[in-house]
Amino acid sequence: MARYDLQGLSLGEVRARPRSPWRYGEFLPLRGDPVSLGEAATPLLFCPRLSEGWRTEVWLKDDSGMPGATFKARGASVGLSRAVELGAKRIVMPSAGNAGGAWSLYAARAGVDITVTMARSAPAANQAEVTMAGAELILVDGSIADAGRVAKEIAQESGAFLSTTFSEPYRLEGKKTAWLEVFDDLGDDHSMRLPRTVVLPVGGGVAALALAKAADEVRTLGWTGDEPPVIVGVQAANCAPIARAFDRGDDDVVSWEADPYTIAAGMRVPAPSEGALVLDCVRRSGGSMLAVSEDAIVAGVKELASTEGIFACPEGASAFAAAQELAGRGELEGPVVIYNTGSGAKYAEALSKHQSEQVG
Numbered sequence: 001m002a003r004y005d006l007q008g009l010s011l012g013e014v015r016a017r018p019r020s021p022w023r024y025g026e027f028l029p030l031r032g033d034p035v036s037l038g039e040a041a042t043p044l045l046f047c048p049r050l051s052e053g054w055r056t057e058v059w060l061k062d063d064s065g066m067p068g069a070t071f072k073a074r075g076a077s078v079g080l081s082r083a084v085e086l087g088a089k090r091i092v093m094p095s096a097g098n099a100g101g102a103w104s105l106y107a108a109r110a111g112v113d114i115t116v117t118m119a120r121s122a123p124a125a126n127q128a129e130v131t132m133a134g135a136e137l138i139l140v141d142g143s144i145a146d147a148g149r150v151a152k153e154i155a156q157e158s159g160a161f162l163s164t165t166f167s168e169p170y171r172l173e174g175k176k177t178a179w180l181e182v183f184d185d186l187g188d189d190h191s192m193r194l195p196r197t198v199v200l201p202v203g204g205g206v207a208a209l210a211l212a213k214a215a216d217e218v219r220t221l222g223w224t225g226d227e228p229p230v231i232v233g234v235q236a237a238n239c240a241p242i243a244r245a246f247d248r249g250d251d252d253v254v255s256w257e258a259d260p261y262t263i264a265a266g267m268r269v270p271a272p273s274e275g276a277l278v279l280d281c282v283r284r285s286g287g288s289m290l291a292v293s294e295d296a297i298v299a300g301v302k303e304l305a306s307t308e309g310i311f312a313c314p315e316g317a318s319a320f321a322a323a324q325e326l327a328g329r330g331e332l333e334g335p336v337v338i339y340n341t342g343s344g345a346k347y348a349e350a351l352s353k354h355q356s357e358q359v360g
């Protein structure tokens with residue numbers, strides 16, 4: 001885990017810089033300039049209708065405008081930049097889809113060779129972005145777990161830099177910037193402000209761990225006196241190994257038996273390698289893990305788009321659906337931030353298919 005000497009860093013100094021993820025350079029492991037595609041700070045949108053209906057303050061962090069249209073750009077720009085700094089000439093990584101797409105785009109920008117292994121059933125949009133970016137795409141029968149095994153073999157044989165989730169610590173550092181932006185935007189002239197509750201999708205769980213780490217770092221600096229946020233992690237009911245362990249009160253996460261389909265492809269992670277860590281992080285925050293059905297996810301995409309004008313990806317919509325469920329039970333304490341991790345436009349075909357199946 002990366003640790004920084006942040007002593008003496010003032011909030012005013014950071015806020016004097018342009019609004020972008022790179023404003024928080026001291027919280028990142030990079031020595032030089034990042035490989036960048038012009039990332040800007042993404043919007044933190046206040047949701048007036050949801051706030052009124054749910055009777056609490058509701059915000060949505062919208063990462064759909066990142067390069068490649070998902071939050072994976074945050075991890076990819078920092079992870080790839082650091083790999084290059086460490087001398088990597090070739091990178092290999094397994095992906096559920098969006099990370100492979102993002103890393104391929106940043107690798108193209110940096111002029112670094114990259115091989116992405118993916119399940120044959122990964123979304124067509126992700127397969128296209130990898131090949132269009134000139135990366136090597138290897139499709140594997142099975143799930144991301146099988147893609148992970150193939151990536152590891154390639155790294156061992158070729159000496160390529162293996163960038164599996166959690167095999168390197170840097171992408172998590174990059175994903176922290178979403179939360180630093182949120183704390184910054186919620187704050188006032190004098191301090192940052194932590195949300196009371198964050199509801200976010202969980203696949204491998206990097207975004208959840210990045211949130212806890214970012215909140216810890218700004219609290220240590222004294223930039224906020226707030227309690228750390230309650231973390232509500234959300235999985236698709238069709239693939240919910242961490243939520244199941246939470247319900248059972250287990251400390252370990254057992255792999256999901258089958259490799260089922262979910263429209264929220266980024267949450268199709270049947271064997272999260274650091275599932276126990278994610279479970280512990282959620283529990284320590286006083287939060288919970290919820291699982292939502294496919295119908296609830298698609299209904300969430302529709303409701304967010306039609307009530308607040310946000311075309312969320314199914315992963316983000318799953319967080320919305322879970323927040324809605326908690327609000328209905330009177331168990332959602334604001335300010336709440338719902339994390340939309342990407343654009344629904346990347347899932348247009350799957351969403352249309354789901355809709356037509358329902359109608360037909």
Ligand SMILES: Cc1ncc(COP(=O)(O)O)c(C=O)c1O
Nearest residue numbers: 098203204205206207266315341
């Ligand atoms: C759009 C989207 N949201 C959420 C996730 C899950 O993120 P994490 O692995 O950080 O839990 C993914 C992972 O692929 C994703 O692509």
